[in-house]
Amino acid sequence: MSDQPRVLVVEDEVSYREALVAGLGAEGFAVVTAADGPAAVVAFDKSQPDIVVLDVMLPGMSGVDVCREIRTRSAVPIIMVSARTSEIDVVVGLEVGADDYVTKPYRLRELVARLRANLRRAHTVEADTEAPDRVEVGDVALDMVRHELVINGGRHMIPPREFDLLYMLMTHAGRTLTRDQLITRVWGADYVGDTKTLDVHIKRVRARVEETPSDPVRVVTVRGVGYRYERG
Numbered sequence: 001m002s003d004q005p006r007v008l009v010v011e012d013e014v015s016y017r018e019a020l021v022a023g024l025g026a027e028g029f030a031v032v033t034a035a036d037g038p039a040a041v042v043a044f045d046k047s048q049p050d051i052v053v054l055d056v057m058l059p060g061m062s063g064v065d066v067c068r069e070i071r072t073r074s075a076v077p078i079i080m081v082s083a084r085t086s087e088i089d090v091v092v093g094l095e096v097g098a099d100d101y102v103t104k105p106y107r108l109r110e111l112v113a114r115l116r117a118n119l120r121r122a123h124t125v126e127a128d129t130e131a132p133d134r135v136e137v138g139d140v141a142l143d144m145v146r147h148e149l150v151i152n153g154g155r156h157m158i159p160p161r162e163f164d165l166l167y168m169l170m171t172h173a174g175r176t177l178t179r180d181q182l183i184t185r186v187w188g189a190d191y192v193g194d195t196k197t198l199d200v201h202i203k204r205v206r207a208r209v210e211e212t213p214s215d216p217v218r219v220v221t222v223r224g225v226g227y228r229y230e231r232g
Contacts, residue, residue: 063081120188218230
């Protein structure tokens with residue numbers, strides 16, 4: 001990541017887009033913009049941003065579909081933006097691979113905090129030379145070099161937050177981690193969102209490692225506390 005991180009802002013409302021160009025530029029970001037879904041995909045491929053701010057409601061192609069398309073080629077952090085009335089779209093966005101979300105109207109300070117937290121987390125994971133090359137619990141493994149989930153003989157590239165969450169759970173297999181511990185260790189101590197993001201990511205992780213996600217035996221809920229990865 002360069003000294004001036006590049007952020008792709010995908011926003012069809014001119015007032016928001018212009019305000020973000022000015023505000024994020026003043027905060028030290030290099031800002032690239034797109035006003036609709038198809039343009040966002042083109043801009044992403046051309047600019048190779050360090051992070052994406054992606055509105056859910058876009059002309060031409062929804063933000064959820066843009067997120068899904070980006071995830072086929074990159075693990076770059078994605079922050080979804082939604083009106084408060086579009087909460088279901090935010091959940092869907094998280095399920096297809098977004099890392100975080102913010103609701104309109106929002107303060108620039110809040111968005112900048114989320115941008116920096118997600119960039120810092122992504123950079124820390126990339127620079128972590130102390131991590132083992134492979135983490136295994138039973139027949140599930142994480143390839144730390146290729147950043148892939150290995151299960152049932154298949155390899156799968158998964159979004160960074162899902163990978164980080166699995167890493168935390170698997171490296172503490174048999175031990176219950178509280179919701180606060182997981183949020184702090186995966187999203188950072190300065191995370192300013194709620195626990196919904198964790199819940200959605202747990203659901204996504206279960207869909208990948210459980211034979212019956214609705215009746216999990218690997219990633220189990222410890223009611224009122226948090227989650228535990230069973231040793232099996």
